[in-house]
Amino acid sequence: xxxxxxxxxxxxxxxxxxxxxxxxxxxxxxxxxxxxxxxxxxxxxxxxxxxxxxxxxxxxxxxxxxxxxxxxxxxxxxxxxxxxxxxxxxxxxxxxxxxxxxxxxxxxxxxxxxxxxxxxxxxxxxxxxxxxxxxxxxxxxxxxxxxxxxxxxxxxxxxxxxxxxxxxxxxxxxxxxxxxxxxxxxxxxxxxxxxxxxxxxxxxxxxxxxxxxxxxxxxxxxxxxxxxxxxxxxx
Amino acid sequence: xxxxxxxxxxxxxxxxxxxxxxxxxxxxxxxxxxxxxxxxxxxxxxxxxxxxxxxxxxxxxxxxxxxxxxxxxxxxxx
Numbered sequence: 001x002x003x004x005x006x007x008x009x010x011x012x013x014x015x016x017x018x019x020x021x022x023x024x025x026x027x028x029x030x031x032x033x034x035x036x037x038x039x040x041x042x043x044x045x046x047x048x049x050x051x052x053x054x055x056x057x058x059x060x061x062x063x064x065x066x067x068x069x070x071x072x073x074x075x076x077x078x079x080x081x082x083x084x085x086x087x088x089x090x091x092x093x094x095x096x097x098x099x100x101x102x103x104x105x106x107x108x109x110x111x112x113x114x115x116x117x118x119x120x121x122x123x124x125x126x127x128x129x130x131x132x133x134x135x136x137x138x139x140x141x142x143x144x145x146x147x148x149x150x151x152x153x154x155x156x157x158x159x160x161x162x163x164x165x166x167x168x169x170x171x172x173x174x175x176x177x178x179x180x181x182x183x184x185x186x187x188x189x190x191x192x193x194x195x196x197x198x199x200x201x202x203x204x205x206x207x208x209x210x211x212x213x214x215x216x217x218x219x220x221x222x223x224x225x226x227x228x229x230x231x232x233x234x235x
Numbered sequence: 236x237x238x239x240x241x242x243x244x245x246x247x248x249x250x251x252x253x254x255x256x257x258x259x260x261x262x263x264x265x266x267x268x269x270x271x272x273x274x275x276x277x278x279x280x281x282x283x284x285x286x287x288x289x290x291x292x293x294x295x296x297x298x299x300x301x302x303x304x305x306x307x308x309x310x311x312x313x
Contacts, residue, residue: 215298
């Protein structure tokens, strides 16, 4: 019951912050210069936070997968599964919003830039992980394999982050010093709201998916007991 | 005849390489791209939440039913 109230509170706060972000993007933040995509640059305020949410979910996937390999607990398995799904979701958002913005700023939807390529690779790893966990069976061997992939797949995340500094490419460095695009206080404020909104969204989705997987594992256990007692038929 | 031969080699080049027109007019509408990006974002998020919520509901119903059967069975046992 307390968990349900906590979830509802988190949901309400998330909706409020996301609504604030949308209002800021629509009315507060100015349109960027044409070289940055003009009006299309407003995609930036959820494109970058989505990438950050993918990193966050990937980090949770790494920790939960490693913990599952050490303890083999159902709860860690549920967290790892949920985190892989969220990382794949945010990765898909990054890889659809980015090209739409790039079309206006760079003139092309896609280029094999180091950051884009490594982001695509990470997204594919998480999609593969979700497919493996969904269709690969629920045996311990499959779970261990998925957990190992969850640990190894996360290695690519720091590579995405540093690829733009090490290998250059079209993708700008905007957030940290050395690159520039946020020369306006409203832009900085809106991006900060974007980060808060996507952190809350990531936590909310992780929590919801974890509960679903945890519930699913409980159903499996109870089903096995009921099958042993002949209370249900095997489907 | 010669013009046919020379034009025959052009599609091969065209099919293997696309280049953006540097400095040319960018006709893609920023509004359309922005709307498309926001639509994709919210469509994905809502679908994800909706599917997850429905799945949880199905699992909760199934769990309640199984627990009820187990409880009934435990009560009926001597």
